[in-house]
Structures are given as structure tokens and as C-alpha cells.
Amino acid sequence: MRHRVAYHSARSLQHVQQIRQQPKRLLQEAGFDVVEPLESHLCYGSAGTYNLLQPENATRLRDSKIANIESIGPHLIAAGNVGCIMQIASGTGLPVVHTVELLDWATGGPRPTALTTSPAG
Template identity: 65%
Template sequence: LKRAGFEVVEPADSHLCCGSAGTYNLMQPEISAKLKDRKVRTLEAKAPQVIAAGNIGCMMQIGSGTQVPVVHTVELLDWATGGPVPPAMQARD
């Protein structure tokens, strides 16, 4: 993403899970919700214009806890090389 021209900012504790992890959010919903809330707080603390994720489960989990658009990394790379603005970002225009 940096090489494509985006400013990439790493959140605190970026290595920690968002709580989606396959069926984890279904099997352990209370713990999963706490992990999601923590992940969203660390992401929003950076005041991002967009959140990039490479996993659809993470996109859904994080997206359910924030108003910041969450898009797949490939959508941003496509946009940077002449493709369309990612749909999640269009909704904010």
C-alpha cells in the first residue's frame, strides 16, 4: 500500500486478533465482542480515512464496530492503479 501511494499507519497492538477468527465469533460471542471493541478502539485512535484488511472475516467484524470504511487491501490497490473507488468509500461521499 505504501508503494501504491497510500499513507499506512499501524495501530497499537496490530498483531492482536479482531475476534472474528473463523467461527470464533459464533462460538465465543462475548469474548469476540471484547476483542472487536479493543481492535476498533486502536484503529480509530489513529483517525484513519479508511481501514484496510486482507481477510473478509476481519472486514465484517471490524466494520460492524466502526463508521470508518473498511475495504479489502486489493480494492485499494485496484483504485491506486486506475480502478474504481472502493464501494465502502463511495458511500461516504
């Protein structure tokens, strides 16, 4: 089964480090079908302490991000930032994994824990 992966790029990766294509390309080269949601450039509400200081706004942003992700029908979500993973996972039933976990799995490593109890695995 070729896994359809929605890739979420952390704001710091996109806007600060200017890294946009490399993680998606690595996932594609590892055999994943990578899709990017609408408005992928927007933050989802967990930057720094924003989700703690502005929980209503952060939840609204997260829910919008998740709606965009779920609308493209992925099997799972990949992100390269632990804060992003935690925030997105708190609002979706889809498995959310670190990009490196998927790359490790694709090259013979263990199945990511988030996939062991999921239909995506």
C-alpha cells in the same frame, strides 16, 4: 487527498504465512499513508467460528481492536481477509476495504464501494 489507511493484518497472514510488511509496502507505493494501530498483532475476535461460539468475548476483542484503530485517526481501514473486514466493519463507522480494492483503485480501477458514501472517498 492522500488517504490515511489503518492496515489490519489478518492473523493467518502474520503468524502462519509470515507476511507482515509486503501489503503495507504495496499500499505505500500506491500512494497511501499507511499507519498501524497499537497491538496490531492481536486477534480481534473473528477467527473461524469464535465470534459465533464466544460472541461476548469476540465483541470485546473487536471493540478493543477498533478503539486502537480509531485512536490513530485513519480515513479508512484496509484488511486482506473478508472475515476481518466483516468483523471490523460491524463495529466502526470508518470504511473498511480489502487491500486489493485499494491497490486496484490506486492504479485506475473503480473506487471501492465502501468509499462511495464515505467522506474518505
